[in-house]
Amino acid sequence: MTEQNTESESTTSCGCKLGRVSNQYGLAELDDDLVARWTGKAEQQYSTRKLAKYVNELVLEQALEEANVAAKEGEIENTYRLLTDDDVSSGTQVQTRNELERDGVPVEEVESDFISHQTVYNHLTKCLEASLEEPTDEERLERSREKVGSLQNRTEAVTGDTIAHLERNDILDIGEYNVAVSITVTCEDCFEEYTVRELLDQQSCRCGGLSD
Ligand SMILES: [Zn+2]
Numbered sequence: 001m002t003e004q005n006t007e008s009e010s011t012t013s014c015g016c017k018l019g020r021v022s023n024q025y026g027l028a029e030l031d032d033d034l035v036a037r038w039t040g041k042a043e044q045q046y047s048t049r050k051l052a053k054y055v056n057e058l059v060l061e062q063a064l065e066e067a068n069v070a071a072k073e074g075e076i077e078n079t080y081r082l083l084t085d086d087d088v089s090s091g092t093q094v095q096t097r098n099e100l101e102r103d104g105v106p107v108e109e110v111e112s113d114f115i116s117h118q119t120v121y122n123h124l125t126k127c128l129e130a131s132l133e134e135p136t137d138e139e140r141l142e143r144s145r146e147k148v149g150s151l152q153n154r155t156e157a158v159t160g161d162t163i164a165h166l167e168r169n170d171i172l173d174i175g176e177y178n179v180a181v182s183i184t185v186t187c188e189d190c191f192e193e194y195t196v197r198e199l200l201d202q203q204s205c206r207c208g209g210l211s212d
């Protein structure tokens with residue numbers, strides 16, 4: 001690391017393990033990167049589990065670089081897997097650690113610097129005050145209206161097709177007809193009956209409105 005930027009220190013001065021590790025390994029831009037990946041502003045949205053793996057692989061990469069170990073394509077990822085994956089035999093893990101140590105990588109230290117997904121979550125929400133955007137109540141209601149609406153349309157269409165098919169085969173006799181599907185919801189406390197649409201619009205039955 002040749003570039004020393006004193007101004008950026010204030011942005012990574014949180015006291016948590018991730019902040020410390022990020023400073024120690026010189027992972028500049030990590031905070032912005034994490035927020036972008038977590039909130040989905042980057043091209044792909046990451047879970048905190050995937051982010052923890054992402055950070056830990058950067059830590060491992062940095063540690064190898066500092067020990068002047070040239071890593072081939074995919075090697076960091078593979079080494080991280082060998083060190084941490086439960087499916088890897090303990091013999092293989094020991095061997096991987098020994099090889100790294102022989103190359104001058106302080107394995108124990110590096111492994112103790114690995115962070116958990118919980119640390120990532122706390123760092124994002126507490127230190128960086130980031131949050132995943134929740135849909136508003138109105139957005140949720142609108143989505144529900146669309147969902148139920150398309151279900152109704154589909155039921156009407158399938159029913160219409162079924163009637164038409166039977167009529168064509170002279171199994172059923174009917175004049176001009178019209179299919180309508182209406183879904184109702186009844187509160188078993190106040191016995192009030194609503195169409196789904198009414199209920200979604202009112203957001204409460206009669207007793208729900210009374211109780212508060
Ligand atoms: Zn932090």
Ligand SMILES: [Zn+2]
Pocket residue numbers: 187188189190191192205206207208
């Ligand atoms: Zn009710």
